[in-house]
Amino acid sequence: MSDPSLSFSQRIDTSVPGVLAIIGDWTLPHYDTLCEANARLAAPGAIASLDFSRLAGLDTAGAALLAQTLGPERLRSLLRSASGLAPDRLALLVAVALAVGEAAQQSVEQRDNGALELLERIGGAVLGLxxxxxxxxxxxxxxxxxxxxxxxxxxxxxxxxxxxxxxxxxxxxxxxxxxxxxxxxxxxxxxxxxxxxxxxxxxxxxxxxxxxxxxxxxxxxxxxxxxxxxxxxxxxxxxxxxxxxxxxxxxxxxxxxxxxxxxxxxxxxxxxxxxxxxxxxxxxxxxxxxxxxxxxxxxxxxxxxxxxxxxxxxxxxxxxxxxxxxxxxxxxxxxxxxxxxxxxxxxxxxxxxxxxxxxxxxxxxxxxxxxxxxxxxxx
Structure with missing residues (x-):
């Protein structure tokens, strides 16, 4: 078992996006370490691809943290060209990214449409009547x-x-x-x-x-x-x-x-x-x-x-x-x-x-x- 970390390599030309390597065990026991590593990560927009060749372990906690760090849509896009990722772990990351994205969308909709909720319920009651x-x-x-x-x-x-x-x-x-x-x-x-x-x-x-x-x-x-x-x-x-x-x-x-x-x-x-x-x-x-x-x-x-x-x-x-x-x-x-x-x-x-x-x-x-x-x- 190895400590998890992130390794971001970028070319000399900083305008060219780099590669983000996912290293170690991305599991629940290492959640605090993962949070510290994500806090030091460069802007997600500077990442061109993901390298999972040195990934030792992965569970839903690590997948959810990675989805929150990169963003659900950005993670799904990067997974298409990711290297060194087993099919079962790819399926786990895709499922978690979808779930995180739906939860975030529902949260935004509830926050944005809170003022209309009363009218929505009244309309539903009228239709039900x-x-x-x-x-x-x-x-x-x-x-x-x-x-x-x-x-x-x-x-x-x-x-x-x-x-x-x-x-x-x-x-x-x-x-x-x-x-x-x-x-x-x-x-x-x-x-x-x-x-x-x-x-x-x-x-x-x-x-x-x-x-x-x-x-x-x-x-x-x-x-x-x-x-x-x-x-x-x-x-x-x-x-x-x-x-x-x-x-x-x-x-x-x-x-x-x-x-x-x-x-x-x-x-x-x-x-x-x-x-x-x-x-x-x-x-x-x-x-x-x-x-x-x-x-x-x-x-x-x-x-x-x-x-x-x-x-x-x-x-x-x-x-x-x-x-x-x-x-x-x-x-x-x-x-x-x-x-x-x-x-x-x-x-x-x-x-x-x-x-x-x-x-x-x-x-x-x-x-x-x-x-x-x-x-x-x-x-």
């Missing part, structure tokens, strides 16, 4: 086609699955929906009466509670609860089946996964959400009536009579009319994200989170659009 929207629209079309085909074949309806899903979606969710909307109705009544009391119009709290729950809060709260509770369950159930290759087994048996797994959940959701919406409306108004009676002396009889006289029934139909649309989209999003699971527990968790976020976003977006539309129509 567009792709997910197209996938969702395609899946909605597939589900509608399957619904149309199954509607004319009652024997293909999976009544047992629909009833089981209806129990999980509607009956099991009734307590939480009723409790949540009851508390929200009480809060709205308390805040509304407190503010309206300053103008001597506390009795209009009844109109506020009735109007808000019949048109917006009833359907919105029930939909958000189902988006978080049921859409995530759909994704986790179907995603686990996808991860365990049960979906592939269903296809191998000649069955349609959409008809077998998606349609019963869609049917059950379309039936369940109007029920939960009605419960949410009633519970919210009961909560408001209770606060009005206990805190502000408004009797339940007065509360009901004013609701009947001041709130047209069209507000109830507007709120209930949104329920099937929201239910269909929530079910489609939950099932679609389950079918997109790639086969790991991490993928199941990611798509479950995505289904909840997408469902809530779609519900709020469509509710806002519907509110603007009904306002312009004067309904």
């Amino acid at each position: 567009a792709d997910r929207t197209l996938i969702l629209l395609g899946f909605v079309g597939l589900v509608l086609e399957s619904l149309a085909r199954a509607a004319w074949r009652p024997r293909r309806w999976r009544v047992t699955s629909i009833v089981a899903q209806l129990e999980q979606i509607a009956l099991d969710a009734l307590p939480i929906v009723a409790l949540l909307t009851f508390m929200v109705g009480a809060v709205i009544a308390f805040l509304g009466a407190t503010m309206l009391g300053d103008f001597g119009a506390r009795v209009y709290t009844i109109d506020l509670v009735g109007f808000s729950f019949l048109r917006e809060f009833g359907i919105l709260l029930a939909s958000i609860l189902l988006a978080g509770r049921t859409a995530s369950a759909f994704t986790a159930q179907i995603g686990s089946m996808k991860a365990n290759e049960e979906i592939d087994a269903i296809r191998a048996l000649g069955l349609n996964p959409v008809e077998l797994l998606v349609l019963p959940r869609v049917f059950a959701m379309i039936l369940a959400l109007p029920i939960l919406t009605f419960v949410a409306m009633v519970s919210g108004m009961i909560g408001g009536a209770l606060v009005c009676m206990l805190r502000f002396g408004i009797s339940p009889t007065m509360f009901v009579n004013r609701l009947r006289l001041d709130i047209p029934v069209q507000h109830f139909f507007i709120g209930m009319g949104k329920a099937p649309v929201f239910a269909f989209l929530i079910a489609c999003i939950g099932c679609l994200e389950g079918l997109r699971v790639e086969g790991s527990a991490q993928s199941v968790g990611e798509h479950t989170t995505s289904s909840v976020v997408q469902s809530i976003f779609v519900v709020i977006l469509l509710d806002a659009i519907a509110a603007l539309f009904f306002m312009e129509m004067g309904w």
Whole structure:
């Protein structure tokens, strides 16, 4: 084993490039010595060729140091005319030079484009949103086609699955929906009466509670609860089946996964959400009536009579009319994200989170659009 060094020989005419001899063991144990030798090296541009005839040993540490000293591109150029270099060592130097060059290029790109990274990520998110929207629209079309085909074949309806899903979606969710909307109705009544009391119009709290729950809060709260509770369950159930290759087994048996797994959940959701919406409306108004009676002396009889006289029934139909649309989209999003699971527990968790976020976003977006539309129509 010999100490590594560099020997640079140049002709008398200094304008003519010289030869750089690589001597000794260019390995990791001699790294400090190599660094000192490289620090004394002449300008790389004055080197015409490399001489490896006295090279005793070479590893990736020595190759990387030589690439950093001469520059990756310069080293690759000089290796074409290098002498005394074994083929395996030539391959090592070329590979290390390529790796060092790519790392340096990535570092420069990251440093130069750091200010554009935020815009790049925003652009990627927008493109991803567009792709997910197209996938969702395609899946909605597939589900509608399957619904149309199954509607004319009652024997293909999976009544047992629909009833089981209806129990999980509607009956099991009734307590939480009723409790949540009851508390929200009480809060709205308390805040509304407190503010309206300053103008001597506390009795209009009844109109506020009735109007808000019949048109917006009833359907919105029930939909958000189902988006978080049921859409995530759909994704986790179907995603686990996808991860365990049960979906592939269903296809191998000649069955349609959409008809077998998606349609019963869609049917059950379309039936369940109007029920939960009605419960949410009633519970919210009961909560408001209770606060009005206990805190502000408004009797339940007065509360009901004013609701009947001041709130047209069209507000109830507007709120209930949104329920099937929201239910269909929530079910489609939950099932679609389950079918997109790639086969790991991490993928199941990611798509479950995505289904909840997408469902809530779609519900709020469509509710806002519907509110603007009904306002312009004067309904």
